[in-house]
Every structure is written in C-alpha cells, then in structure tokens.
Amino acid sequence: MPDGCRMNNAGAAVRMADMDPELEAFVPLFPKVDLADPVAYRKTFAELAAARPAADATGMEIQDHTVPADPDVAVRIYRPQHAQGAVIWLHGGGWVFGDLDTDHHWAARIASSSGATVISVGYRLAPENPFPAALDDAYAVLNWTAEQAAELGIDPERIAVAGHSAGANLAAAVALRARDQQGPPIRFQLLNEAILDDRQQTWSARNFTDTPWNNRAVRAAALGHYLGDRSATPYAAPARATDLSGLPPAYIATAEFDPNRDEGIDYALRLLQAGVSVELHQWPGTFHGSQAILSADVSQRQLAEIGAALRRAMAE
Numbered sequence: 001m002p003d004g005c006r007m008n009n010a011g012a013a014v015r016m017a018d019m020d021p022e023l024e025a026f027v028p029l030f031p032k033v034d035l036a037d038p039v040a041y042r043k044t045f046a047e048l049a050a051a052r053p054a055a056d057a058t059g060m061e062i063q064d065h066t067v068p069a070d071p072d073v074a075v076r077i078y079r080p081q082h083a084q085g086a087v088i089w090l091h092g093g094g095w096v097f098g099d100l101d102t103d104h105h106w107a108a109r110i111a112s113s114s115g116a117t118v119i120s121v122g123y124r125l126a127p128e129n130p131f132p133a134a135l136d137d138a139y140a141v142l143n144w145t146a147e148q149a150a151e152l153g154i155d156p157e158r159i160a161v162a163g164h165s166a167g168a169n170l171a172a173a174v175a176l177r178a179r180d181q182q183g184p185p186i187r188f189q190l191l192n193e194a195i196l197d198d199r200q201q202t203w204s205a206r207n208f209t210d211t212p213w214n215n216r217a218v219r220a221a222a223l224g225h226y227l228g229d230r231s232a233t234p235y236a237a238p239a240r241a242t243d244l245s246g247l248p249p250a251y252i253a254t255a256e257f258d259p260n261r262d263e264g265i266d267y268a269l270r271l272l273q274a275g276v277s278v279e280l281h282q283w284p285g286t287f288h289g290s291q292a293i294l295s296a297d298v299s300q301r302q303l304a305e306i307g308a309a310l311r312r313a314m315a316e
Contacts (some may be wrong), residue, residue, distance in 0.1 A: 085158030085314035092165030094222030113307020146184035168194030202262035214288035261269030
C-alpha cells in the first residue's frame with residue numbers, strides 16, 4: 001500500500017499523505033484507543049494526561065466546587081484576572097473516559113486565552129451512566145451558572161457552552177435543550193471536533209477506519225456505551241434535530257482526518273441555513289485530538305483560535 005494511505009471497509013485506499021508532518025511524526029507513539037474495557041482505558045488515558053506539559057495558570061484562581069443536582073455534579077472553576085463572561089466546558093472522551101483532572105490542561109488554557117471564567121464539568125460517564133446522565137449533569141451546571149451569576153461574578157447574559165468531541169456533542173445538546181425548554185440564555189456555542197450523529201453515514205465516518213485516536217470502530221464503541229439500549233434522540237445526536245433555528249451563534253472546528261469531520265461541516269451548514277451565525281474552521285492535515293501535540297504549529301493555531309473565538313463572543 002502506498003505511504004500515507006489507510007484502507008476502509010470497502011477496500012478503497014483513503015489517502016492521508018497530506019497530514020501535517022509535525023503531527024505525523026507523533027502518530028506511531030499514540031496508543032490505540034480500546035473502549036472494550038472502559039475502566040482500564042480510563043487509567044491509560046489518565047496516565048497519558050498526567051504526562052502532558054502543565055498549563056500555565058499564573059494569576060488564575062482555581063476552585064473545585066459541587067453543583068447541587070440529583071446527583072450532585074463536580075465542577076472546577078478557572079477564574080482569570082478581569083474575567084469576562086463564563087464558558088461551561090465539557091471534556092471529550094467518547095462519554096466514557098476523561099475527568100476534571102485529565103482535562104485540566106484544556107480548561108486552564110481556554111480560561112487564559114479567552115479571558116473568561118471557565119467552569120469545567122465532571123459529568124457522569126458511560127456505560128455505568130448512559131444517556132441522558134451526562135447531558136443532565138451539563139444542563140444542571142448551565143442552570144446553576146445562571147442562577148449563581150452574581151456570586152460567580154459573571155454577567156448572566158454572557159454564558160457560553162463549549163466542548164471537544166463528545167463534550168462538543170453535549171454542548172450542542174445543551175444548546176438545543178435550553179432553546180426547547182426556555183432555559184437560561186446561551187450567548188455562544190463552541191463545538192470542537194464534535195461527534196453529532198450516531199448513524200455513521202457521512203463519507204468521513206464510513207471511510208476513516210484507521211485514523212489516529214478516533215476511527216469508525218472507536219466511534220461505534222463510544223456510541224454503544226453512551227446510548228446503551230436507547231434509540232438516539234436529537235439530545236443524544238444533535239444532527240438528528242430537524243429544527244436548528246433559534247440556537248446560539250457557533251464556532252465549529254473540524255479536523256481533516258477525523259470520522260467526525262463531515263457531520264461537523266454539515267451541522268454548520270444547517271445552522272447557517274436556519275439563520276444562525278456560524279464560524280466554521282476546517283483544519284487541514286490534522287486528526288482528531290491532534291491539538292494535544294503542542295509543539296506543532298497547527299496545534300498552537302487551533303488552540304489560539306478557540307480562545308480568540310470565545311473572547312470575541314464574550315466581548316460583543
């Protein structure tokens with residue numbers, strides 16, 4: 001097989017010759033994501049996260065807190081100096097792995113680059129807690145943030161929801177639920193490499209079967225753990241929503257070699273067609289989660305854009 005190719009289920013070669021060379025050099029070092037044993041993989045992922053360079057939290061107030069709910073939800077609040085607005089941050093991990101500690105690097109960097117108070121959510125994980133547990137936790141944090149805005153020192157009209165991968169799914173679902181249930185106003189939604197559709201019918205979902213970190217099999221396993229024996233609703237798979245009008249403005253970022261790519265682009269187009277303002281950024285040469293390779297120029301640009309998009313949204 002030629003260099004830079006992977007095989008899909010139909011036997012056709014999917015070329016990845018255009019992968020960013022700074023990223024490609026790290027691909028052999030990435031462990032395979034195995035969600036057959038979620039508990040075991042959580043330990044592996046925690047070890048990987050602990051080995052990452054620490055985020056600079058200089059001058060930032062960081063506080064662990066418990067949001068009253070049923071059950072209570074753990075959050076970690078990152079408050080930079082002169083913070084403007086709040087971002088409810090939802091970590092990735094296929095709804096199966098990840099927590100406040102493994103996502104510390106994400107949350108601290110976003111707080112620093114956006115200038116907003118970031119509320120990182122330790123939502124319940126599947127398969128022990130399938131849908132809608134994680135969404136219920138995220139929505140409870142949205143309500144609490146709006147109710148406690150004065151004590152948190154934030155403007156209740158400047159609350160954004162944001163997330164990566166499965167966390168971006170939750171952010172989109174929170175926006176849908178808040179619209180449908182007349183919940184707290186959401187100023188902005190940021191969806192980074194979101195998994196939005198359970199049907200796996202887009203070109204990227206069907207063809208990217210051996211891409212780093214995330215591929216068709218990993219998606220299928222994650223969705224199986226999250227949905228359990230339930231059928232997907234728009235709150236579980238926002239791409240299933242038939243009406244996207246009235247949702248908050250969005251920043252949507254996709255990675256070129258990611259099974260989630262096409263559903264993110266399609267969601268952005270559908271939001272635009274529904275009259276919602278959208279900034280869509282498709283990052284060439286990248287793969288799912290490649291922002292973790294901080295030494296790569298494209299990763300630095302991706303992370304800077306996320307912070308800048310949130311800063312603009314909070315300031316407008």
